[in-house]
Amino acid sequence: MSTPQLVVHRDKELMAQAAAARLITRIVDAQSSRGSASVVLTGGRNGNGLLAALAAAPARDAIDWSRLDLWWGDERFLPEGDPDRNVTQAREALLDAVPLDPERVHAMPASDGPYGSDVEAAAEAYAEELARAAGPENHGPVPTFDVLMLGVGPDTHVASLFPELPAVRETERTVVGVRGAPKPPPTRVTLTLPAIRAAREVWLLAAGEDKAQAAAIALSGAGEIQAPAAGARGRARTLWLLDAAAASQLPRSMYPPASA
Numbered sequence: 001m002s003t004p005q006l007v008v009h010r011d012k013e014l015m016a017q018a019a020a021a022r023l024i025t026r027i028v029d030a031q032s033s034r035g036s037a038s039v040v041l042t043g044g045r046n047g048n049g050l051l052a053a054l055a056a057a058p059a060r061d062a063i064d065w066s067r068l069d070l071w072w073g074d075e076r077f078l079p080e081g082d083p084d085r086n087v088t089q090a091r092e093a094l095l096d097a098v099p100l101d102p103e104r105v106h107a108m109p110a111s112d113g114p115y116g117s118d119v120e121a122a123a124e125a126y127a128e129e130l131a132r133a134a135g136p137e138n139h140g141p142v143p144t145f146d147v148l149m150l151g152v153g154p155d156t157h158v159a160s161l162f163p164e165l166p167a168v169r170e171t172e173r174t175v176v177g178v179r180g181a182p183k184p185p186p187t188r189v190t191l192t193l194p195a196i197r198a199a200r201e202v203w204l205l206a207a208g209e210d211k212a213q214a215a216a217i218a219l220s221g222a223g224e225i226q227a228p229a230a231g232a233r234g235r236a237r238t239l240w241l242l243d244a245a246a247a248s249q250l251p252r253s254m255y256p257p258a259s260a
């Protein structure tokens with residue numbers, strides 16, 4: 001697993017634009033070398049900010065949207081089309097504006113879908129969808145995602161892995177249901193740490209003063225059960241993309257002078 005690298009931008013707008021530019025490059029590179037690319041999206045303010053910046057970037061046309069697989073790191077287990085679902089917000093921010101192949105948009109199940117309110121069945125179905133997409137060249141029952149993005153919550157949660165809850169302790173399954181999440185809604189579906197760690201690159205997004213303590217805790221050697229963001233690592237790269245406010249409680253020696 002890779003050691004975290006940090007890039008600190010002046011403010012959250014610049015962070016979103018720079019991360020969007022970085023994502024375009026990674027997708028185009030993956031499509032050039034392997035034919036297609038796979039990206040795991042995150043919900044939350046920073047993830048949606050990045051998608052909106054990508055929608056506004058003229059270079060978005062460099063991506064072949066028909067050869068891109070989109071997955072989600074977590075989902076709020078709500079009815080289809082609910083404005084609080086991560087997929088609904090991603091569609092509004094970007095997905096409705098680009099020519100994606102609908103077969104390659106792998107949204108997590110909704111609470112009024114084929115599994116009804118059975119969140120564990122919904123999680124199992126998503127795990128099976130991931131397993132079907134994994135090839136022999138992958139390292140287990142999930143594809144080797146090119147980039148997996150995670151918003152970092154003020155309590156250090158990533159995806160729907162909240163401190164001390166059972167989901168963050170999962171070591172076998174790749175997707176699990178979550179009940180009793182401290183942030184609404186309480187019922188969610190999430191990738192587990194083993195699934196997250198299958199990604200080539202994991203990008204953690206943290207902008208705003210309310211993320212400063214979380215970044216400081218996760219990057220100061222905390223355990224992943226207490227601080228789930230600390231356990232999110234990519235096989236080749238783990239990149240923390242921060243703005244100056246979110247980096248304000250980190251020792252200045254942790255990131256190069258040129259990046260702030």
Ligand SMILES: O=C1O[C@H](COP(=O)(O)O)[C@@H](O)[C@H](O)[C@H]1O
Nearest residue numbers: 042043044045046151152153159
């Ligand atoms: O509920 C969620 O929160 C986190 C972080 O969101 P933020 O608004 O505090 O940035 C997000 O990463 C996750 O996908 C989402 O379901």
